Amino acid sequence: MEKFLQEAKSASRVLSLLSGAKKNRVLKEMANALRVNKADLIDANALDMADGKKNSLSLALMDRLLLDEVRIEAMAVAIEEIAALKEPVGRVLDGWVTEAGLKIEKVSIPIGVIGIIYESRPNVTSDTAALCFKSSNVCVLKGGKEAQNSNEAIAKVLQATLEKNSLPKSLISLVPDSSREGVAKLIKMDKYVDLIIPRGGEGLIKYVCDNATVSVVKHDKGQCHTYIDKEAILEDAIKIAINAKTQRPGVCNAMETLLVDSAIAKSALPLIKAEFDKANTKLKGCLKTQEIIDVESVTEEDYDTEYLDNILNMRVVDGVEEAIEHIVRFGSGHSEAIVTQNVTTAEKFLNSIDAAAVYLNASTRFTDGGSFGFGAEVGISTNKLHARGPMGIEGLTTYKYKIYGSGQTR
Amino acid sequence: MEKFLQEAKSASRVLSLLSGAKKNRVLKEMANALRVNKADLIDANALDMADGKKNSLSLALMDRLLLDEVRIEAMAVAIEEIAALKEPVGRVLDGWVTEAGLKIEKVSIPIGVIGIIYESRPNVTSDTAALCFKSSNVCVLKGGKEAQNSNEAIAKVLQATLEKNSLPKSLISLVPDSSREGVAKLIKMDKYVDLIIPRGGEGLIKYVCDNATVSVVKHDKGQCHTYIDKEAILEDAIKIAINAKTQRPGVCNAMETLLVDSAIAKSALPLIKAEFDKANTKLKGCLKTQEIIDVESVTEEDYDTEYLDNILNMRVVDGVEEAIEHIVRFGSGHSEAIVTQNVTTAEKFLNSIDAAAVYLNASTRFTDGGSFGFGAEVGISTNKLHARGPMGIEGLTTYKYKIYGSGQTR
Structure with missing residues (x-):
């Protein structure tokens, strides 16, 4: 050698x-x-x-x-x-x-x-x-x-x-x-x-x-999250979440956990579930999620798992602060997204999260050399x-x- | 911990x-x-x-x-x-x-x-x-x-x-x-x-x-070299060599070995020695050097030693090619200098040598954050x-x- x-x-x-x-x-x-x-x-x-x-x-x-x-x-x-x-x-x-x-x-x-x-x-x-x-x-x-x-x-x-x-x-x-x-x-x-x-x-x-x-x-690995804030355009948020999870579940920039603001959970979760059901995604949720929609329960270990499969963790969080806490704890520093119309909330998220790519109102699936316009890529570091x-x-x-x-x- | x-x-x-x-x-x-x-x-x-x-x-x-x-x-x-x-x-x-x-x-x-x-x-x-x-x-x-x-x-x-x-x-x-x-x-x-x-x-x-x-x-460590080419302005070359070795011998960007083109060795070495003698530098030289000036003999191990002291290795080389060979073998990738007026020779040296800083017609002592204008430095990586x-x-x-x-x- x-x-x-x-x-x-x-x-x-x-x-x-x-x-x-x-x-x-x-x-x-x-x-x-x-x-x-x-x-x-x-x-x-x-x-x-x-x-x-x-x-x-x-x-x-x-x-x-x-x-x-x-x-x-x-x-x-x-x-x-x-x-x-x-x-x-x-x-x-x-x-x-x-x-x-x-x-x-x-x-x-x-x-x-x-x-x-x-x-x-x-x-x-x-x-x-x-x-x-x-x-x-x-x-x-x-x-x-x-x-x-x-x-x-x-x-x-x-x-x-x-x-x-x-x-x-x-x-x-x-x-x-x-x-x-x-x-x-x-x-x-x-x-x-x-x-x-x-x-x-x-x-x-x-x-x-x-x-x-x-x-x-x-x-x-990519342990990627999307957080839907109470000030999100829900229609965009659902489109982004579906894309991040289901367009190609086996890759590192796919979403593993969806965080939803408690202020909108009651109205949003059923709509979100309906779309994921169409995509045959297996959903797991925290206790608060389970109070609203019928899903399996999620474990701490699930939050730490890169499924590389059409399976999604869901958690209801109290605002952007708790979303950030969750991501600091479980994120792998790859790609993290927030969906919101509020600039202060958005910048707090984008600046607090230490990840290679932090997104406002877009799918985490864009983290690659091709989408970034790099022409050819060695990979995603x-x-x-x-x-x-x-x-x-x-x-x-x-x-x-x-x-x-x-x-x-x- | x-x-x-x-x-x-x-x-x-x-x-x-x-x-x-x-x-x-x-x-x-x-x-x-x-x-x-x-x-x-x-x-x-x-x-x-x-x-x-x-x-x-x-x-x-x-x-x-x-x-x-x-x-x-x-x-x-x-x-x-x-x-x-x-x-x-x-x-x-x-x-x-x-x-x-x-x-x-x-x-x-x-x-x-x-x-x-x-x-x-x-x-x-x-x-x-x-x-x-x-x-x-x-x-x-x-x-x-x-x-x-x-x-x-x-x-x-x-x-x-x-x-x-x-x-x-x-x-x-x-x-x-x-x-x-x-x-x-x-x-x-x-x-x-x-x-x-x-x-x-x-x-x-x-x-x-x-x-x-x-x-x-x-x-x-910095195992730094200066190469004096046959097309150097000898007066500048000597000034640069003296500075690189003696201005502060205990630092990593000080020169350890001086390489001199064989085409000018006979006339240049006595002049170089005279200046280093004034600076009380202890000189060691290769066989060809010893044929021209009276210095101790240098060993392979010396070529590999960062003296951090007022001691200098000298070697006569056949042109820029052999200078590059020497530096590829013994250099530590820190700072390397060539003194020449010939642009082709200069660019060959600057492009072939893999070091953090490669100099044309200047002392290796400039490799630091202050001289580079960085304001404050963490160190020299x-x-x-x-x-x-x-x-x-x-x-x-x-x-x-x-x-x-x-x-x-x-």
């Missing part, structure tokens, strides 16, 4: 000399290479699908694992879209002249070597490889073992394109040891690896955060530092100061 | 509601309280000085430890200067409207609870406490045990000012257990602590980086992410997205 990462580190220097034009040409060739080699990719994927069946993977997981012509085309298009992004390296982020007459430029640069740990979907392999290459970073990929054959086939195609362009294939590679021990080693190699991005289950992320000596930007929330390709850069003098000394 | 940090965490919410005017008023009161209580501070410091003498601390350490009227006045002025800084929280860093019509504002916010681990100088206690308070962060301070009495006296004065203003004293506190075990606990409390900033010796920093589960922004190089008060903030909708759903 150490020798492998050493190579990755030294390969990173090649990237600092590549022009944007060359990088984009190589990316377009990678996209085409995926198209040309689609039969090989589908064959490799078939092995994973067969293993998955043997290991009784769930239908949802099998679907995420599958590669077909349509998905391979989508992967190719995604790489072309990444090629079309504005060059992320060398942007002048700030600049000024100091008292001593030094001209300082704060310039974006690549991070270096980035280790990415993820699960099931094979398209993540090509997406992340392309994002890292575009931002002049070396990537070291550790996909899920259930997709090992597919990931290897994809990496082989991308590496062949690198070599055809006289670039070291170690710019994009899968970790040689994809066992638990391999991960354990990878996350301690701060000498060679500059950043680890874990995307996956809570267990994986906790393990990485607890044990890494490399810096980590995690993509953790739940870190508090470096990159927070939707992480565009600039999240794969850091900066240095270039300082131009004319003989200055102190 | 856990209960103590729990209090710190919950106190952090108080800060989100404080106005800038109130914060600045409290800071000015803190400055005056230091002045009013200077006798107590000097008494407490006398205990540390007596212990220091008993434990045979070096003269340099004893000097760093000392508090007198002049230094207490300087601490008070530093707090007043921090009060005068522009409000760091609530800055709109970016803003746009999305396709869906959502108005997104990226806004600076406090990080939360910041643990700072540092050594000897008691003024760090008041400086960091003021910087954290100004940026609406709670600070948990762990100073050196040799300054324990002084730090406690300073913290007591600052806390009294907080309480006089009806603010919880847990906004500024010293860790209750300042032993090694206390530090071990502190750096694993990611539930309550959002950032650890270690400032101190290599051993401490390595220990914190290896064991923390909390995010770390480290202030590590050797992190690659979050804050790199001189870390102004914005380094104590992160951001969130405030999103204003009008009923949008996906």
Whole structure:
């Protein structure tokens, strides 16, 4: 592992000399290479699908694992879209002249070597490889073992394109040891690896955060809330709540708990329930909720659970203060929304809640790079530092100061 | 420790509601309280000085430890200067409207609870406490045990000012257990602590980086180089080299190794040596250097040593390429300088070297918040992410997205 990462580190220097034009040409060739080699990719994927069946993977997981012509085309298009992004390296982020007459430029640069740990979907392999290459970073990929054959086939195609362009294939590679021990080693190699991005289950992320000596930007769970204030337009509020829960329940920006102001609970809850019933959402509620509508009872543990499913906790709260208290206690700092027409209430909520994204009168489902207009996204960070929330390709850069003098000394 | 940090965490919410005017008023009161209580501070410091003498601390350490009227006045002025800084929280860093019509504002916010681990100088206690308070962060301070009495006296004065203003004293506190075990606990409390900033010796920093589960922004060593190219104005080059080494050898942005282009070594080295001899610098050189001037021989280990003293390694290299190779191998990513008149050579150096600050024709000694014009500095970060190089008060903030909708759903 150490020798492998050493190579990755030294390969990173090649990237600092590549022009944007060359990088984009190589990316377009990678996209085409995926198209040309689609039969090989589908064959490799078939092995994973067969293993998955043997290991009784769930239908949802099998679907995420599958590669077909349509998905391979989508992967190719995604790489072309990444090629079309504005060059992320060398942007002048700030600049000024100091008292001593030094001209300082704060310039974006690549991070270096980035280790990415993820699960099931094979398209993540090509997406992340392309994002890292575009931002002049070396990537070291550790996909899920259930997709090992597919990931290897994809990496082989991308590496062949690198070599055809006289670039070291170690710019994009899968970790040689994809066992638990391999991960354990990878996350301690701060000498060679500059950043680890874990995307996956809570267990994986906790393990990485607890044990890494490399810096980590995690993509953790979203325990998201929507609070309907007494001064909300109820029709909007219900639309927003339904959207936040049901449009795609399996993602991190979906709502898990709906908080309703006690001042309107009596009239609002039956209307809310009627709409959720249409969407077949399973509702759980606090005692006050149960006094008004017929729902199962909710537990403290439920308030702390990311269902990733069409299940919703409901709680009646006494105004925005109690809503904030609930979110401070149970929120995961991802996305939180208030629905109200009152500006003071709105700003109190938006300013008090410490989350990556805080919404007024909109669905939490908008927290992603696409909706934010970032073009392509690395993921949705739940870190508090470096990159927070939707992480565009600039999240794969850091900066240095270039300082131009004319003989200055102190 | 856990209960103590729990209090710190919950106190952090108080800060989100404080106005800038109130914060600045409290800071000015803190400055005056230091002045009013200077006798107590000097008494407490006398205990540390007596212990220091008993434990045979070096003269340099004893000097760093000392508090007198002049230094207490300087601490008070530093707090007043921090009060005068522009409000760091609530800055709109970016803003746009999305396709869906959502108005997104990226806004600076406090990080939360910041643990700072540092050594000897008691003024760090008041400086960091003021910087954290100004940026609406709670600070948990762990100073050196040799300054324990002084730090406690300073913290007591600052806390009294907080309480006089009806603010919880847990906004500024010293860790209750300042032993090694206390530090071990502190750096694993990611539930309550959002950032650890270690400032101190290599051993401490390595220990914190290896064991923390909390995010770390480290202030590590500076292994800084200056490369004199064949196209340098030699007079400037010598001035810059002398300044980088001798103006204050004990700091992290001082030069440790001077690289000289072989094309000019024969004529330049004697001139360089003559100036360093005047400054009583002890010179060590590579074989090629020794063929030209009479210096001790340098070892590989020397190239890797931060002397913090008036000692300099010298090496003759074949042009900018070999200079870059040397720096890639031995540099610590802090500050690196080239002296040349050739733009192509200059840009090759500035772009190839991965360091927080890269200089053309200026001394590496400029890498600090003051010289950069940041007003006050938290320190000089050797992190690659979050804050790199001189870390102004914005380094104590992160951001969130405030999103204003009008009923949008996906």
